[in-house]
Amino acid sequence: MANKGAIGVFDSGYGGLTVLKEIVNMLPAYDYLYLGDNARAPYGPRSFATVYEYTLECVKWFFDQGCPLVILACNTASAKALRTIQQNDLEKIDPTKRVLGVIRPTTEIIGNITTTKHIGILGTAGTIQSNSYPIEIEKFYPDVKVYQEACPMWVPLVENNEHNMHGADYFVKRHIDNIMDQSPQIDTLLLACTHYPLLIDKIRHFVPSNIQIVSQGQIVAKSLANYLERHPEIDQNLSKNGQIGFFTTDSAEDFDDHASIFFGKPIKSTHLAL
Template sequence: MERKFSIGVFDSGYGGLTVLKSIIETLPDYNYIYLGDNARSPYGDHSFETVYHYTLQSVEWLFNKGCKLVILACNTASAKALRNIQQLVLPEKYPGHRVLGVIRPTAEIIGDFTQTQKVGVLGTRGTVRSNSYPIEISHFFPDVEVFQQSCPLWVPLVENNEHLNEGADYFVKKYLDELFVQSKDIDTLLLACTHYPLMISKIAEYIPEQVKIVAQADIVAQSLLNYLYRHPEIENELLQNQKRVFYTSGDTENFDQHAAIFLEQAITSLKMEW
């Protein structure tokens, strides 16, 4: 009997659950295995080499768990590891497997949101330093000017469930002010970290009313839907039993508590072992 596979979704921690939530809403029939590398997160301040090593190790773990298609829901992993995995690892070791990221699907459409041709990108230090978004966006929208701002304290605020409290206001305003000092004509704000959608209501308090906030989850989900339509040879190999399994490299009880916030439903995760 032909072997069937699950879709793997990888993130450095909890944030990728926002992407998985949208993917499940868009493609509810497939089987999913989620892996959060919480024991080694956050990835945002790690070197290129470290993020690549951690990401490749996690992707290969998902391959061994029965995933032939893996989504890197982490912007930092997509920025620092995806290209090398796609170009150097898959052709040699896993020619039948696929790994997709979140940056290219976003870059392909972000220019459609802006009237001023000026886009602000909020992300981790790692994502911003990689310059992945300006590079990718320029391929599809060469007239769009991209302004970046790293927000290193936003992920800890979200993961400690402090992101909507008054204590978060200083750091939300601080990073947004630093972004808009670069250009007052920014009319589109891309949340280039999967944690940041949980802060949308707080972010909206400190930006001009006309500025559009763009989160990635629905974009990535729609991109995956289109990908499977274009690649029936992949889609035909996927399990469709609506089964979801969650793994974390960190503490399972802590993961489950946070996952309930990101997924808006209770889960029971499993401890992954390398």
């Protein structure tokens, strides 16, 4: 019993809180630790090597806190670091630990949502550059055509609380137009960044009504619940006291001011010096 630990949820900043919110709604009994690496955010424009280095450092911190399972609730970290951590690092650090991402759960089901078999991916420059979504979707749905659009201004708009302002309209419309110009047959748009659900109202405003907009939070939560059912050896090592701890590598006061926008309720975080 003493060796049981919380589920770690990691993001480069605030966006992963939209995923954590859905996970907690679905699996409220578990304990969670959330870490936002705000001091080094955003990850999107950074190199693969840098994102991997930062992500591995944070994953090791979760392991040091006793977390048997860590969720990379960040598309950029999932795209640029997850595979290397899973294949090269876990065996050396602790082969009983697990690290999961947000890309695979989404790509496993996205082909069942589209009717036309034309999907648009909206993400950070890092996620789009990695080509992780087209590669993974092809494994499950080789008949699906994938179109991508990097939206570098969307994260800053959200993190500076400008996402509901009129000034955001230009940047949202511009990237929606760009992705839709790639194929008139697109009927499904995936928000491949955990910040983007906060722009959902503006995105819907500029997207034709027949197009489905897919966010990742509920998908990842359902996938995690299924994973724990299939892996009782992991589940039995997870503590279940319904508690959540929040940590940030930047100012805790600033984090708390912004975090409620993403998590839906006030939180109190602790500064972490890595």
